[in-house]
Amino acid sequence: MIEFDESEGRLRLSLEDLLPELGEPSIDPDTQRSLGADAREAYRANSAADPARLDLTIGAEIECHGLRVQIDAILDAVHAGRRGDAVEMLHCAPLSGAAALGSAAVERVGLACLLLQRSGRKVHKGTLTEIALDGTALGRLDVAFAPEVYQRQLERRLERVIAEQRARGGRIQARAELAEALEFPFESPRAGQRTLLNDVAGAASNGLTLLCAAPTGIGKTVAALYPMLREALRADRQLFFATGKVSQQDLALQTLRRLLPPDSPGYAVQITAKHRICPSEELACADGRCPLLEGFRERAQSTGLLEALPREGVVAGARVRETALAAKLCPFELSLALATRATAIVADFNYVFDPGAYLKDLLDEPRRAPLLIVDEAHGLPDRARDYYSPELDFALLDDLAADCRATPGAAYAQAERVLADVCAHGRALAGRLAAERDAPDPWADPPERSFWQELEPAASGALASYAAQRVGERERPPAFRARSAPGDPRPRDPLMDALYRVRDFARFAAGDPDPFAALWRPDRARLLCLDAAPFLRPRFEAFHAAVCMSATLTPAGFYERSLGVEGPRTERLDLASPFPARNRLLLCVPGVDTTYRRRSEDAPVVARIIARSMRVRPGNYLAFFGSYRYRDEVAAHLSPADARVLLQLPGMPAEPILRQLERNRDGSLLVCAVHGGVLSEGVDYPGELAVGVFVVGPGLPAVSPERELVREHYQKHLGAGFEFAYVFPGLSRVVQSAGRAIRTPTDRAPVLLLGQRFAEPLYRERLPGWWRDELIDADDPVPALEAFWSQGPPDAPR
Structure with missing residues (x-):
């Protein structure tokens, strides 16, 4: 995370901050990010005999454009030699199979060498090692270390970052001025609306959670958005508006248009579900062959859309789709890129609370803790229980295991063993319960934690190996091409999806059993989440302040407990109908x-x-x-x-x-x-x-x-x-x-x-x-x- 203070003349950043293009999206960005760390660990485990220093943290301070610049870096490995140190940097192959040994990855090695030299070490050379997601080394490239060349590249990179940070400082100042000038977009608040406005403003500024039961007619959308948006603009925070209904997203966008007109220093963007915004009948990114994702970051910058669309004030999903397709860009990735600098983000519950879909890059390590509005909050506990209730279909897993047996490759053999073990274990347990219980299925019985504790790393390893296998395949075997499952419109790689389900099931079954009940049938198993509060609580705690509102939040104690927000920093507001x-x-x-x-x-x-x-x-x-x-x-x-x-x-x-x-x-x-x-x-x-x-x-x-x-x-x-x-x-x-x-x-x-x-x-x-x-x-x-x-x-x- 970049720290910039113009008044103190200070800039602190990481080596990765200098090279944003290395974050290029590929086949499935969430999958790639989640597996990248595992790949590095697997590679290092394979290289355990190497006496290199691993994960060496270094820092270097230089002067640039009147600023003291601190650059931090983590070097994957440093190998000592007679002629000096050799720096090894790892680069995980993108799931799309695109070449990883590109110019930015090479430059990263050279800059790492330069930073190590500036810390007082003698540096001989660098090495770029491309690794697959199972930790296998796919290729190595020696990088000659020319200090004067990389010094110039470092200065160019820093000039760009400093210019961006100063522009961001200007935006922060302009947004703070907009916050002061922002007016309520209607002539006067309605009955009950003024109370809601004041309570939301207090929660936003004091870092509280407000639980508000607001009947129809109060005008709760604008009463929540106006003070929360002012606080977001004033304090340089992002505001998330999450709801389970598309109609409520539309209402939020309409309201934001009254508050953020075109050419405002702040803007809002809607995140539309990938399967809704994608132009293809099936998600080509699921098979690693979408031309709209190739070179996305560079092409998005060259189109000027990342500067032009924010000037419109409020960018709905339909507008993102229209402009992205005209420029032959992925609409979903464009909406995520726009969200990076947006003041307000309007999205479904999934993008805030679903562990498999939430916006990790914005929510895991935000610059400042964001603000949150949850509309129709009464529907969130049930939705969240679904997020944490994985289900396994033994017949489907059997079919996939058979397909794996018929397909050559170590990754398929590894996946087959995991799927076969799950089916054998689940069916044996169901058979025992059928004989013991004088009742029809499903039968509730605690999972055997030791089995699932052993299976989880095996499932994770099979995931990594299969992802690596996909890199080298020119064409996916027909059995594993992306397809839609019943009730799910999103085409998915069936084997990848099954391995994720098995891993998630294993992870929950091996953990704290209290929020779950395991249900067994002869042909399937389900881990039923009984109480989502333990999972929702940390999501809410990541926000500076939150407003949960609905016409149906009575009794308040039930919803506080179900949402995981009970405690001294939660306040309640119960409004009467504004109509006579x-x-x-x-x-x-x-x-x-x-x-x-x-x-x-x-x-x-x-x-x-x-x-x-x-x-x-x-x-x-x-x-x-x-x-x-x-x-x-x-x-x-x-x-x-x-x-x-x-x-x-x-x-x-x-x-x-x-x-x-x-x-x-x-x-x-x-x-x-x-x-x-x-x-x-x-x-x-x-x-x-x-x-x-x-x-x-x-x-x-x-x-x-x-x-x-x-x-x-x-x-x-x-x-x-x-x-x-x-x-x-x-x-x-x-x-x-x-x-x-x-x-x-x-x-x-x-x-x-x-x-x-x-x-x-x-x-x-x-x-x-x-x-x-x-x-x-x-x-x-x-x-x-x-x-x-x-x-x-x-x-x-x-």
Whole structure:
């Protein structure tokens, strides 16, 4: 990391900072970076008998352009000789197979020799050793050491770095001035919005985490972005806006356009998923043959895009793709290059929290700890559990092992042994459990840690060997060409993907068993993450300040614990709806039983309540149920005279339903859907699209072996297993479903909570505070509905 202080006349940097082109992206940058360190360790292990000094850290100080410059370097090996030291520098072959012994790599050796000489050593020559990812030496090149030549090259390199750092200093000053001048982009804050603005500003400046429950209409996106962006500009930090929904990314970009106009000193960029932004039908980088990646850094610089696009202020993913393809550059790599200097980065949760996809270069060693906004934060714990729940398909691993046996090469033999060992172990364990357990699969049983502890280095070694094998292959064997897996649109090398899954499974199975449960079936195994908080906690701790916001962060203690942010540096904010109370009616109808045991018996009663409620005011209505089966039971008791009924089918998109709602002008239309589905989150129904919502039951997740393991985990640790596994997630769905109809200041709608559990303290006390203040119990909702609809037009908020 470069340290530059113009006022003190000081510059400190590393040898790698002088040679940025050596970081050229290739087949799969994340894979290459993760395996490079292993390759060096393997090479050194093979050279253990060599008396060379390894990883020699040196430093040299010189004067340049009025600055004291400290250059630090780690020399891979220094071999003593009669004519002086010989410096050996390693260069790991890119996975694309491009030649590593290029001019920049040679220059790195020469500069390393120069720095060693300036530290007082006599230097004879340098050697550049190209190594494969398994540590095998692929080639060596002697580098003649000419001090005067490399001194000139060092000065040229330093001139460029100093110019860049001074330009960066100018940007920092200009961004600080923009922070002072930045104005709230609307005439005045809304009700509740001012409180959110002040609390976010306090969290940003004091390095806190703010957990904010903000109902629809608060304007939480701008209320979080405005103060966080000001702090990012003022303090020279980067701001990450992470959300699980593309629609929320679009809203963040729209808001940032109001704050960062073209030609601002700060800019924002969107990171779009690689499989969405890539122009190829399959990701050619997965097979190391993408022309858009060849010479990327040099070509990107020559196009001027890294200077031109930031001047636009906000660079959306579509804009990155358009300009990158016109210049024949990789759009994904261009977005990453733009993110390096961006003030704000808008992206999916994956690029902040997924251990296999997060932006390592920006987040692992930032210049200054960045800021973070997590939107729709209620969805992050479940997403994070998926990140840490690897699954192994024994049939797939068997097929790949067979393909490896049929393919010549030591790397394939090594991979075959790992895959075969995993399948044999997993199937033997599943067979034993099938004989012992008087229950159907899956069977929960702790993993045999000693087996997986031995397997992890074997899987890592097989990964490295296979990556090295790919370097020398002109054409990939057909069995291992990139392809998409079911449910995953990203084409992947199937063997590389399988080895990564095995390695991840082994790593988690060999570690702390507490957050996991291992589930075994005859044909597969899954390591189920029961609690993602231990993994989310360090991710949040890497940020200077964070804001987690959603309409559904109640109860706050549940989300603090699930997100891993509980502690003295976390503050809570629970905001009420900004819309007037007379514009909505919250009714609890406790006279029906929606529990699993009684729901079929009471299904006709639920249908009658829905039908009678719609007769009070015909129009479009939404009804949300805990399952498709229960939905169908109730719908069967609704007659055509009550309403026209539309049933949400599994996997159905929202657009056909929305078109039907828009066309309805006569009578009642009832959309029957499920909690947690596409129609209950992320879709708005303003105006006449929905004039009322029925929430049938508290939306508890279905009982399953996996869910019961989650319950047992939280019961063991917190004494609240049922609440954490069922009640809190269910009520989160309820709040999301209920909030669909009132989305604007002029919307008016009743929300009916059907079921006796909504009257029980276990459930009611976990609802948002402003809900509890307004909720009315009514076994017969019709009188309250008649009174509500008899009022005049809705109030607009002040």
